[in-house]
Amino acid sequence: MINSLPLDSASVVLGETDEQSQEDIVEELESEKLGQLLDEMDSDDAVDILDDLEPDDQEEILAEIDKSSKGRADVLRDLLQYPEDTAGGIMAPELLTVYQCQTIGDALSLFKEANENDKIEDIHNIFVVDKHHILCGLLPLKSLIIYSNRKLVKDVMNSDYQYVPVEEDQEVVAHIVRKYDLYSIPVVDGDKKLVGRITADDILDVIDEEAIEDMSHIAGVTQEEFTEESVLRSVRNRVPWLLIGLFGGIVSATIINFFEDSLKLILALAFFVPVVTAMGGNAGVQSSAIIVKRLATGDIHPQYLLSRLSREIQIAFLNGLICSTFLTLIVTLWRGDFLFGFLIGLALFLVILIATVVGTSVPLILKSLDIDPAIAMGPFVTTSNDVVGLMLYLGIASLFIKFFY
Amino acid sequence: MINSLPLDSASVVLGETDEQSQEDIVEELESEKLGQLLDEMDSDDAVDILDDLEPDDQEEILAEIDKSSKGRADVLRDLLQYPEDTAGGIMAPELLTVYQCQTIGDALSLFKEANENDKIEDIHNIFVVDKHHILCGLLPLKSLIIYSNRKLVKDVMNSDYQYVPVEEDQEVVAHIVRKYDLYSIPVVDGDKKLVGRITADDILDVIDEEAIEDMSHIAGVTQEEFTEESVLRSVRNRVPWLLIGLFGGIVSATIINFFEDSLKLILALAFFVPVVTAMGGNAGVQSSAIIVKRLATGDIHPQYLLSRLSREIQIAFLNGLICSTFLTLIVTLWRGDFLFGFLIGLALFLVILIATVVGTSVPLILKSLDIDPAIAMGPFVTTSNDVVGLMLYLGIASLFIKFFY
Numbered sequence: 001m002i003n004s005l006p007l008d009s010a011s012v013v014l015g016e017t018d019e020q021s022q023e024d025i026v027e028e029l030e031s032e033k034l035g036q037l038l039d040e041m042d043s044d045d046a047v048d049i050l051d052d053l054e055p056d057d058q059e060e061i062l063a064e065i066d067k068s069s070k071g072r073a074d075v076l077r078d079l080l081q082y083p084e085d086t087a088g089g090i091m092a093p094e095l096l097t098v099y100q101c102q103t104i105g106d107a108l109s110l111f112k113e114a115n116e117n118d119k120i121e122d123i124h125n126i127f128v129v130d131k132h133h134i135l136c137g138l139l140p141l142k143s144l145i146i147y148s149n150r151k152l153v154k155d156v157m158n159s160d161y162q163y164v165p166v167e168e169d170q171e172v173v174a175h176i177v178r179k180y181d182l183y184s185i186p187v188v189d190g191d192k193k194l195v196g197r198i199t200a201d202d203i204l205d206v207i208d209e210e211a212i213e214d215m216s217h218i219a220g221v222t223q224e225e226f227t228e229e230s231v232l233r234s235v236r237n238r239v240p241w242l243l244i245g246l247f248g249g250i251v252s253a254t255i256i257n258f259f260e261d262s263l264k265l266i267l268a269l270a271f272f273v274p275v276v277t278a279m280g281g282n283a284g285v286q287s288s289a290i291i292v293k294r295l296a297t298g299d300i301h302p303q304y305l306l307s308r309l310s311r312e313i314q315i316a317f318l319n320g321l322i323c324s325t326f327l328t329l330i331v332t333l334w335r336g337d338f339l340f341g342f343l344i345g346l347a348l349f350l351v352i353l354i355a356t357v358v359g360t361s362v363p364l365i366l367k368s369l370d371i372d373p374a375i376a377m378g379p380f381v382t383t384s385n386d387v388v389g390l391m392l393y394l395g396i397a398s399l400f401i402k403f404f405y
Numbered sequence: 406m407i408n409s410l411p412l413d414s415a416s417v418v419l420g421e422t423d424e425q426s427q428e429d430i431v432e433e434l435e436s437e438k439l440g441q442l443l444d445e446m447d448s449d450d451a452v453d454i455l456d457d458l459e460p461d462d463q464e465e466i467l468a469e470i471d472k473s474s475k476g477r478a479d480v481l482r483d484l485l486q487y488p489e490d491t492a493g494g495i496m497a498p499e500l501l502t503v504y505q506c507q508t509i510g511d512a513l514s515l516f517k518e519a520n521e522n523d524k525i526e527d528i529h530n531i532f533v534v535d536k537h538h539i540l541c542g543l544l545p546l547k548s549l550i551i552y553s554n555r556k557l558v559k560d561v562m563n564s565d566y567q568y569v570p571v572e573e574d575q576e577v578v579a580h581i582v583r584k585y586d587l588y589s590i591p592v593v594d595g596d597k598k599l600v601g602r603i604t605a606d607d608i609l610d611v612i613d614e615e616a617i618e619d620m621s622h623i624a625g626v627t628q629e630e631f632t633e634e635s636v637l638r639s640v641r642n643r644v645p646w647l648l649i650g651l652f653g654g655i656v657s658a659t660i661i662n663f664f665e666d667s668l669k670l671i672l673a674l675a676f677f678v679p680v681v682t683a684m685g686g687n688a689g690v691q692s693s694a695i696i697v698k699r700l701a702t703g704d705i706h707p708q709y710l711l712s713r714l715s716r717e718i719q720i721a722f723l724n725g726l727i728c729s730t731f732l733t734l735i736v737t738l739w740r741g742d743f744l745f746g747f748l749i750g751l752a753l754f755l756v757i758l759i760a761t762v763v764g765t766s767v768p769l770i771l772k773s774l775d776i777d778p779a780i781a782m783g784p785f786v787t788t789s790n791d792v793v794g795l796m797l798y799l800g801i802a803s804l805f806i807k808f809f810y
Contacts, residue, residue, distance in 0.1 A: 108550065115551055122588065123547070124529075142528070145513065145549050146520055178613065181606035183527065183588055200605040201586035207612050208583065212698060214616075218623060218782075219694030220687060226698050231716060235723045238691050242757075245687040246728050249680030250735060256676045263675060267668060270675035271661045274682055274791055275654030281686075282625060282650040282784050286643050289624030293617060293631050311636060318640045323651050330655060352647075377623075379687050386679055 011040035014049070021227075022049060031057070035064025039072060042121065044092040044202065047079040051089075087173050088166040090206060091187045091196030094119060096126045098153050100136055105149030107139060122201070124183040127194055128157045135163060135186055135194045163188050166195055170206045175298050177203045214292070217374040220244075241379050248383030252277075252390050259394040262401050268335060269397050272344050273390065276351050279323065280389035281382055283352045284359030287312050288376045291363045295373050302368035309360050316356035324349040343400045347393040354392060355385050416445035419454070426632070427454060436462070440469025444477060447526065449497040449607060452484040456494075492578050493571040495611060496592045496601030499524060501531045503558050505541055510554030512544060527606070529588040532599055533562045540568060540591055540599045568593055571600055575611045580703050582608045615701070622779040625649075646784050653788030657682075657795050664799040667806050673740060674802050677749050678795065681756050684728065685794035686787055688757045689764030692717050693781045696768045700778050707773035714765050721761035729754040748805045752798040759797060760790050 005013065014025055014037055026034060026049060038046040038061065050058050058080070065073040075093055082088025096114050098107045107126055114120050126144075128137035137157035147156050163186045164173050177185055177200060187196040216223045220241030228234050256263070256273070263269050291308065294300045300308060324345035332341030362381055363373035375381070410418065419430055419442055431439060431454060443451040443466065455463050463485070470478040480498055487493025501519050503512045512531055519525050531549075533542035542562035552561050568591045569578050582590055582605060592601040621628045625646030633639050661668070661678070668674050696713065699705045705713060729750035737746030767786055768778035780786070 111547075112551055115547065122586070124588075141546055141550075142516075142520065145546075146517055178606070178609045181527070183529075183605060200588060200609070201583070204583045204586075204605070204608065204612070207609070207616075208702075211612075211616050211619075215619075215694050215698050219690045221691050221694060225695060227704070229716075231719045231723070234716075234720045235727075238720065239724050239727055241691070242684065242687055242724055242728050243731070245683050246680070246731060249677070249683050250732075252679035252683070253676040256679070257673070260672065263672060267665065267672075267675075268662070270668060270672075270678070271658040272654070273675070273678045274657035274661075274795065275651065277679055277682060278650050278654050278657070278788060278791055279647065281787075282647055285624045286626050286646070289620050289626060290630055293620050297613075299632070311634075311639075314636045315639045315643065318636070319644050319647055322640075322644055323647050326648070326651060327655075382686075383683060386683055390679065 007036055007040055011037045015041050015045045023052060026053070031060045031064050035061050036068070038076070039065050039068060042092055043072075043075055043079060043094060044090060047076055047089075048084075050076060050080060051084055082166065085170045086166065087164045087168040087170065087187045087198060088196070090170055090173070090202045091166070091198045092202075093196045095186075095194070095197045096120060096123055097129050097133075097194060098126055098139065100128050100130055100152075100154035100157065102153050103149060104144060104147045104151045104153065104156065107153060108144050108149060111141075111144060122184070122199055124199070125186075125197075127186050127197070128153055129194055132191075133194060134192045135188050137161065138186070161186075163192075164198070165190070171210060171296065172298070173198060174203050174206045174210070210296070213372060214296075214374040214377075217372060218377045220379040245379050245383055248379075248386060251387050255387065255390045255394065259398055262394065262398045265401055265405060266340070266397075268340070269394070272331075272347075272393070275327070275344075276347060276389045276393045277386045279348055280351045280355035280385045283316060283319065284355035284381070284385050285377055287316075287356050287359035288363050288373075288381070291360055292373045292377060295363065295367050302364045305361060305364045305368075308364065309357065312356050312360040313353065316353050320349040320352035323352065339400070339404055343397055347396050350392055350396070351389040354388060358385060358388070412441055412445055416442045420446050420450045428457060431458070436465045436469050440466050441473070443481070444470050444473060447497055448477075448480055448484060448499060449495060452481055452494075453489075455481060455485060456489055487571065490575045491571065492569045492573040492575065492592045492603060493601070495575055495578070495607045496571070496603045497607075498601045500591075500599070500602045501525055501528055502534050502538075502599060503531055503544065505533050505535055505557075505559035505562065507558050508554060509549060509552045509556045509558065509561065512558060513549050513554060516546075516549060527589075527604055529604070530591075530602075532591050532602070533558055534599055537596075538598045540593050540597055542566065543591070566591075568597075569603070570595070576615060576701065577703065578603060579608050579611045579615070618777060619697070619701075619779040619782075622777060623782045625784040650784050650788055653784075653792060656792050660792065660795045660799065664803055667799060667803045670806055670810060671745070671802075673745070674799070677736075677752075677798070680732070680749075681752060681794045681798045682791045684753055685756045685760035685790045688721060688724065689760035689786070689790050690782055692721075692761050692764035693768050693778075693786070696765055697778045697782060700768065700772050707769045710766060710769045710773075713769065714762065717761050717765040718758065721758050725754040725757035728757065744805070744809055748802055752801050755797055755801070756794045759793060763790060763793070 014022060038049060062073045062077060096110060098110060124141055126139040127135060128139055130136050137159045138161045139153060139157050143156055162176050162180050162182060164176060166187050166189050184197050184199045186194055187198060189195050212223055212226050222237045225234060225237045327348050328341040328345030331344045332338045363376040366375055367373045419427060467478045467482060501515060503515060529546055531544040532540060533544055535541050542564045543566045544558060544562050548561055567581050567585050567587060569581060571592050571594050589602050589604045591599055592603060594600050617628055617631050627642045630639060630642045633642065732753050733746040733750030736749045737743045768781040771780055772778045
């Protein structure tokens, strides 16, 4: 299909389509044709596609681009150096710069020239640099309209502006863009030399990507799964997580087995196994979700583990008290045995407390290890919570039985 | 604090801060001062704040704004009519229009004038209308730079453009903006009359909002919880969901109680309760997450329920088969009883199948009822899955016991 389109339309299609279709299209294409297409695309989009290829294929395509434009291939090679999820990985190096000592008239000619060549899209700002190419200001496009041609750039440029270092995490970049309602943001290296720019559409992609990533961790599926159509590939994507859950379930089964004697004495202990596992899960996920989201918005930081923990424990204490009182009451009325009701209530209280501590600290610890905190909401932690909750519940129950029954 | 800032800085602070702080600030302010602040702000941001107030307070503030500028208050009153989560609810009515028969020179003067009054921020496009104010094209800002002043707007305007109706869902708008990499999009009424514009920064807010909404449904917390600092308010926000989970747990307990006789015969049935509930949960959430996310990206639609269902059932069939075979094997080896192993495996298989059907259809059904599909990933559905899974598991087990033991 894509082979029949003219080059410029084909490159637009390839750039705009979702990741799965992109991979399918890329697989289908000859490297010559793909090289031509990538040559037509915005370099940040072209790099995204190259990033997904094997190193050999990458080099083959880049060699193809070398033939038509050596400079372009080198730009792409440079961009490939940056990790995919940093400012460098999402920036485009194509941008419009003026020196601070130039005039608005100079900027105007540069803009017109760039526009004719059609090489830079969506220009919101012209970037102002000094003679060492160090960023020193922004010239919004409207300056070209409202100021007279003779004005010096440095006199009218915006010198109170946001910029990001090339190694900055893309999530942090998204934050700054969102916080200051920006449409484009310059990217600089360690010497504050201008190396690229990131536009708001790239940020929308980042936010989408992060949302998919979170969801994949929460649900225990791979990210590819969100665009996957093949049933067999979906099975392969999902089954490892189910097997982790299954393994956890078997561990839970052996724990209950370990407390067989207690269950034989009081079978009703078995009735409350789902209460313990479900409530531990619910309380843990509540804490994790809050922490994960607030970490993502930069609202809280991993170093405040203790203060967050103390807050969540206070909440868990009160919520645990409310839920346990309820459960104690219901179980006492149902079984006509206050001691048993109290035992179940106490277990629930402790499970809620422990699940909250785990749900709060795991995402904070993951984040401080530079691992995605959303993993804390996934099947791995949920399954461990089941295991810990059951040990606690049946352990307490067995102690009670030893002393009171 | 905000009282000591000059009016223009204070309005920026109020506009940019998070929702919780906004509410706190708004509560603190006199209605006169708040009216002045809202008068300074972009009208779409001002309406967001008014939207959160009680109708009485709204009218008081609007009356305050009436005093200084009747027209402005009326604009805000109009905007308040639109539901918060539609194009109308997020658009700003302030925009720059030219008639198609005007010239670039006319557009240039309009732009300069608007810029001096400082009334419209972030102009990416000037909107072209006919004499009935019907939208007929866009004039990107750069046209003012690259075309001669004598050119007619209609000869150089962009007539292949995206626009949205005022009642369009904000999520759909976010989609279009993301798909076409737009920086602003015009909003029209039923007659295609231009009524407002939405800019990329509004879209970033929408996406953030939707992510928070999803997360709140998944975790069973209210949206306010993500910016909440008070422990007592957090308890109040979270405890209702825990009580729902507790209620579900008690239902589960009565189900197990109902099958007491089977448990007395084979106590080992109790060991596998966590396997059944956890695996049902895991499989269900995998399907729900995929459906929720693909619905959000407009990738799939509720009317394809049957085709999605058939795909998910095929996956569940294979995953169920793999997991059940494993479990059957392990339980057979552990308990030395193939029939028992087979029974547990069969139950797991059916639970995975049912949980998948629920996990797939509930979000699709919710969406077709115009309810947020992410609710399907929350505690309500998870708890119901536990109950259904346990009934299935213990029901099958009891049948087996009747015939084989």
